[in-house]
Amino acid sequence: MSIKFLAEDDRPREKFLLKGKGSLSDSELLAIIMGSGSRNETAVELARKILASVDNNWHQLSLLSVKDLIKFKGIGEAKAISIATALEIGKRRASQEIPEKPVISNSNDAYQILKNELSDLRTEEFWAVFLNQSNKVLHTSQLTQGGINQSIVDVRILFKIALDHFSTGIIIAHNHPSGNLKPSKEDIDITQKIKEGGALLNIQLLDHLIVTQNSYLSFSDEGLL
Structure with missing residues (x-):
């Protein structure tokens, strides 16, 4: 199925499967983390609004607390925790060194x-x-x-x-x-x-x-x- 025939909320996941994670925009990635939008906005539209509030900067977004996030209409506590958790995983990953793989020479x-x-x-x-x-x-x-x-x-x-x-x-x-x-x-x-x-x-x-x-x-x- 072509992406253009899908509901917009479903597009980021389908795009991930069809084209790979590197093809997704920041708002599409955030939309997948949230899972859904609000009554009046799709997940992608809501993600754009949230990212725009922090100048589209993931580091700035990571500074927002759960209380800050739930101020956005359509973001409840569960979604806010999901966003904060994903950003914390990214932070921890960035701080870790890639483990050196052992080499077999004999x-x-x-x-x-x-x-x-x-x-x-x-x-x-x-x-x-x-x-x-x-x-x-x-x-x-x-x-x-x-x-x-x-x-x-x-x-x-x-x-x-x-x-x-x-x-x-x-x-x-x-x-x-x-x-x-x-x-x-x-x-x-x-x-x-x-x-x-x-x-x-x-x-x-x-x-x-x-x-x-x-x-x-x-x-x-x-x-x-």
Whole structure:
């Protein structure tokens, strides 16, 4: 449906979905926060009026109290609290540093990330670490919990997560509760299957770790990839 055919109160949300959050004006963003307008004004019109009262400056708007906000017709306590809350979230976000993503440059780096998840388990689990082009960790995920002897992996889920995070590299890992670091035929087969699937999607399988309580084996280090 085209935006122009929608009621004006619905347009900011629909515009968000169709064109993305960056396409919204300040008044449209504020209208979404408020949710609705007054009897005589749409949410967008009311948002424009509120922003105009502070020279269209978010910093000035954040200085308004709940009592100040409810002076505008159509703004009750609930809407005023929603506005103040959203501005406080923005303030806190601005004050925080972006956390540095860990970088994996070798198998030990990957092991350090995964050993706390896998080393002391009594049953097998299969995990994956998803990386960008700089080998920075984008996401870490447990994919399966298996029985005592095997963990079955759905490769479709693995690559869906990789695509969702725009990953260009994957490190997979599972544990051997028995303490045996030797790869099984199934371990080798699933590694090859994931490697081939990744090649089709331009997502590189960088390593496969087998983790025991005190050590690990790297397929990459052993030349098994």
